[in-house]
Amino acid sequence: MARAALSAGAVVDVALRLVDEEGAAALTLAAVASRAGVATPSLYKHVRNLAELRALMSVQIMDDLAERIGAAVLGRSADEAIRALMTTWREYVVEHPHRYSALVQAPEPMVARAGQRLVDIMLAALRAYGMDDTEAIHATRCLRAAMHGFAVLQAENAFQRPEKLDETYDLLIHMVVTGLRTPLRRT
Amino acid sequence: MARAALSAGAVVDVALRLVDEEGAAALTLAAVASRAGVATPSLYKHVRNLAELRALMSVQIMDDLAERIGAAVLGRSADEAIRALMTTWREYVVEHPHRYSALVQAPEPMVARAGQRLVDIMLAALRAYGMDDTEAIHATRCLRAAMHGFAVLQAENAFQRPEKLDETYDLLIHMVVTGLRTPLRRT
DNA sequence: CGGCTGCGGCTAATGCTATTAGCCTCTGAG
């Protein structure tokens, strides 16, 4: 091994801090390199290119989220689990709105795998409702769509009215829980 | 007036067609100019810069969406109105997935106004549930979050499993309608 | 009918971006 110096993980850390502080649009290799105290091309020794850096950041974010949510859901019952899951998710977005904006749903297997981890946690939380596998998949997708949509819109500041976002989110949680409890009549 | 030639609207049209055919990532002034049969800097005679072009595209998209949805909702009852609204929204995304990915929620007043038009239609559709204004705002936000989240995830191809997306969407509609019907207990 | 004004095109130039090539140095293993 050569000098201590940088590593892929360190670059991702620097990039995440940059995004947290200056917004997703400020993510540029030059800016990351500058923060890392290194010349721009040096980053290529640790990361294949900007796209890969983005993917690695997304993986890191999803892993953070999965860890938090996993802990929050642990040992909770069905409805309470969903509530905890959704609350924790939103807390993360409120804490790091820029970071959430930087999330990318690339077709990279790396990112897909990290996403799968999140989905698995959701699936586990839904098991308690006594759904079969197919139903659980559909329910997970809805849960994900609702949370992700809310998160994206909030991170983009798309909710302009003065009404409290917390109350809106309470309603969203209510909608999800009620929708899961009330069976869908079969056609 | 000089020659017939281009106009801001025409540039937006060309850009939308480009995005439809080649994806949101292909949106570049050079590509738009080439399609319009004009040199790149000429676009600046019609559009202030790339950001404005993006905003104008978003406005156009939201207007399209508002028109369709407005027509779909017209003369329908509460639940049926919501179902029609959500179905129509998704049809648009399926028809133009790249276009939806190109949607930007800029803080530009122009875009905000177009978004407001969409929100107003949703609000109107929710009136039938006998909510007061505040409740209706919260409900609209939830509706929007659910639809937008689903749309974004679908446009980004984030749903990988073989289960039919149509069925998932049916469940989402069900969740929303049920959630709106079941009153939220007051704390 | 003739000249002027400005719209809408153009070319050239700038500065930022990611990315590649090729060099050099210091580290740590043998």
Added chain:
DNA sequence: CTCAGAGGCTAATAGCATTAGCCGCAGCCG
């Protein structure tokens, strides 16, 4: 002590948005 390679560097390239400045033609005014 040697030497290979990890990890830094500078220099160079190509594509991007954007700006400056020029030029021709259309239509209006006299």
